[in-house]
Structures are given as structure tokens and as C-alpha cells.
Amino acid sequence: MTGDAVEVLRLGDRTVAEYTWRPDLPASLAPRPYLHPVRTLGGTTVTELMPASHRHHLGVSVAVAEVDGANFWGGRTFLPGHGPAWLDNQGSQEHMRWLRRRPDQLMHTLRWKDIDGSTLFYERRTLSWRPAGPDAWALDFTFSLINMADRELPIRSPAAHGRTGAGYGGFxxxxxxxxxxxAASTDGDSVHGQRxxxxxxxxxxxxxxxxxxxxxxxxxxWFVRTRDYVGVGSSLAWDDPLVLVPHAGLKRRIVTVIADGELPPGRAAAYADEFTA
Structure with missing residues (x-):
């Protein structure tokens, strides 16, 4: 899109992802930086951008359904007793400055603003990437948020408003x-809503x-959806709001291994040992 600013992630001579850090998007999508396309080492694209089913889904991003009434997810907002509704409450994540731009790492600061332009969060985000074997690579995504408002800021998912199972919001x-x-390391038939x-x-x-x-x-x-679309998220606030008082913060770090083909048994657990040690 015209006006987009993009950083390219490379491993050797392969482009494995593109990071749009200053997107040109309509307000209804809750504009925010995103990764797309993300590719395997073999060149298969493993993200979708603004698909017809949910145009506010932007590849890989940090998206929160509600922060004190502001929508940083995009699209409609879930209202208790009513359901999803179109409101003029979409926020945006705005790039502030680069802290690091290296061949294997990007670090920058962002400002989360509501639709009126008031700053709610200050964020520091780090993306790092490296090989993870002959057929895979790893994306390390870390984000830290600090409450910059003069009041408590509750982070909510639709599930926190009573929409069962809709605990999305975060990475x-x-x-x-x-x-x-x-598949997952947890017991049971489904990892959705589980740790x-x-x-x-x-x-x-x-x-x-x-x-x-x-x-x-x-x-x-984890929020995991495979019906209608495929989406995976690490939820900040599943059943209950996550409340940050002024100047309080949170930090989350997700490593994603992107591999060609289907992994043999035990490889996922081995990656967990390697990247979470």
C-alpha cells in the first residue's frame, strides 16, 4: 500500500518475512505494525493479510480486543448483552523511533493511541530471528507495555465480557x-483455552x-481457532480483565518456529527445550 514502510527479514539470501512498521491502513482495522508475508525457508507463505473473512487480521501482530473501551483488534467490538457492534473506538499503534536495526534483530518503540489521539500505552518491541535447523527458522517476538495514562487501564477479551471461548487478545x-x-504439550482433546x-x-x-x-x-x-479460519494467539486476559495501574507494565515473549513440512514426533518438545531454557 502507498505509504507503507517495510523492513525485510533475511537469513542468508532468503527473505523469510517482511515487517510493515508504519502501515497505511483504514482506522477500522486498528492500524498496527505487522509481519506479512512470513515464509518457510522453502518459500511457503504461512500468514494471511486482511482476508475476506476477517479483514482486521494482519498477519502476525499484537492485537487487543479492548483497552478501557478502545479497540486495538480492529473490526467490531463485543458489547455485553448485545454482541459485536461497530463503534468509533478503534485505536492505533504508532511507531516512535528505532532503537536497533541489525541483520538479525529489530527493536523499536511504539505508542498505543485511542481514536481521540490520547496515549494509553508505551511499547518496546523486539523481533529477532535465526536458523533452527536445515528446514526451519525461529522468530523471537517480545513486547513490553507500560500504562502511560493517569488511570487504571483494564485489558479485556470478549470472554471477559461473557462471550464464552473468545479469550483472544495479545500476540x-x-x-x-x-x-x-x-498438537500441544498439554493433556486433553483441545489446547484452546488451556496453558x-x-x-x-x-x-x-x-x-x-x-x-x-x-x-x-x-x-x-492459548487461543486456537481452526474452524472458518486458522488463528493462534497468546491471551493476555482470558476470563478476567488484566488491569494495569498508572506506570505499571507487562512483558511477553513468544518464539515461533517456522518449518517446512510436518515435524517428526518429539521435535516440537525439543524446540521448547532449546528456546525456553
Missing amino acids: FWRAPSGECRV ARWLSVAGDGWTLVFLGADEATRGDR
């Missing part, structure tokens, strides 16, 4: 639509392994 990856297979050391999603010729890379992130629940 979110929109993967290619289609048949996929999900798990690792989670893998395998599609046509690709596998993604998601790891909570620090204790705080491992304490969050």
Missing part, C-alpha cells in the same frame, strides 16, 4: 486457511511451533 498469528493439525508449554499447527507443507519463552507468557492461555 496473534493469522495462518493460511485450510485443513490443519494441532501449554508448546503448541504446533501443521498445514499443507508447513508447521508452526509456538512457545511461551518466559514464565509470564507460559502462564497465559
Whole structure:
């Protein structure tokens, strides 16, 4: 799009991802930096951008359904007793300055603003990437938020407003639509709404392994959807709001391994050992 600013992530002579850090997007999508396309080493794209089903899904991003009434997810806002509704409440994440731009790492600061331009959060974000074997590479995504408002800021998901199972909000990856297979380190039939050391999603010729890379992130629940679309997120506020008082902060770190083909048994657990040690 005209006006976009993009950083290219490379490993050797391969472009593995593009990071749009200053997007030119309509307000209804809650404009924010995103990664797309993200590719395997073999060149398969494993993200979707503004798909017809949910145009506010932007590849890989940090998207929060509600912060004190402001929508940083895009699209409609879930209202208790009513359901999803179009409101003029979409916020945006605005690049402030670069702290580091290296061949294997990007670090910058952002400002989360509501629709009226008031700053709610200050963010520091770091993206790092490296090989993870002959057929895979790893994306290390860390973000820290600090409450810059003069009041408490509750972070909520629709589930916190009573929409059962809709605990999304935080790191979110929109993967290619289609048949996929999900596995996780947790017991039970589904990882959705559960805590798990690792989670893998395998599609046509690709596998993604998601790891909570620090204790705080491992304490969050996973949002996993494979019906209608494929999306995976690490949830900041599942059933209850996460409230930050003025000047308080939070930090989350997710490592995603992007692999060609389907991983053999035990490889996901081995990645968890490697990247969360």
C-alpha cells in the first residue's frame, strides 16, 4: 500500500518475512505494525493479510480486543448483552523511533493511541530471528507495555465480557486457511483455552511451533481457532480483565518456529527445550 514502510527479514539470501512498521491502513482495522508475508525457508507463505473473512487480521501482530473501551483488534467490538457492534473506538499503534536495526534483530518503540489521539500505552518491541535447523527458522517476538495514562487501564477479551471461548487478545498469528493439525504439550482433546508449554499447527507443507519463552507468557492461555479460519494467539486476559495501574507494565515473549513440512514426533518438545531454557 502507498505509504507503507517495510523492513525485510533475511537469513542468508532468503527473505523469510517482511515487517510493515508504519502501515497505511483504514482506522477500522486498528492500524498496527505487522509481519506479512512470513515464509518457510522453502518459500511457503504461512500468514494471511486482511482476508475476506476477517479483514482486521494482519498477519502476525499484537492485537487487543479492548483497552478501557478502545479497540486495538480492529473490526467490531463485543458489547455485553448485545454482541459485536461497530463503534468509533478503534485505536492505533504508532511507531516512535528505532532503537536497533541489525541483520538479525529489530527493536523499536511504539505508542498505543485511542481514536481521540490520547496515549494509553508505551511499547518496546523486539523481533529477532535465526536458523533452527536445515528446514526451519525461529522468530523471537517480545513486547513490553507500560500504562502511560493517569488511570487504571483494564485489558479485556470478549470472554471477559461473557462471550464464552473468545479469550483472544495479545500476540496473534493469522495462518493460511485450510485443513490443519494441532498438537500441544498439554493433556486433553483441545489446547484452546488451556496453558501449554508448546503448541504446533501443521498445514499443507508447513508447521508452526509456538512457545511461551518466559514464565509470564507460559502462564497465559492459548487461543486456537481452526474452524472458518486458522488463528493462534497468546491471551493476555482470558476470563478476567488484566488491569494495569498508572506506570505499571507487562512483558511477553513468544518464539515461533517456522518449518517446512510436518515435524517428526518429539521435535516440537525439543524446540521448547532449546528456546525456553
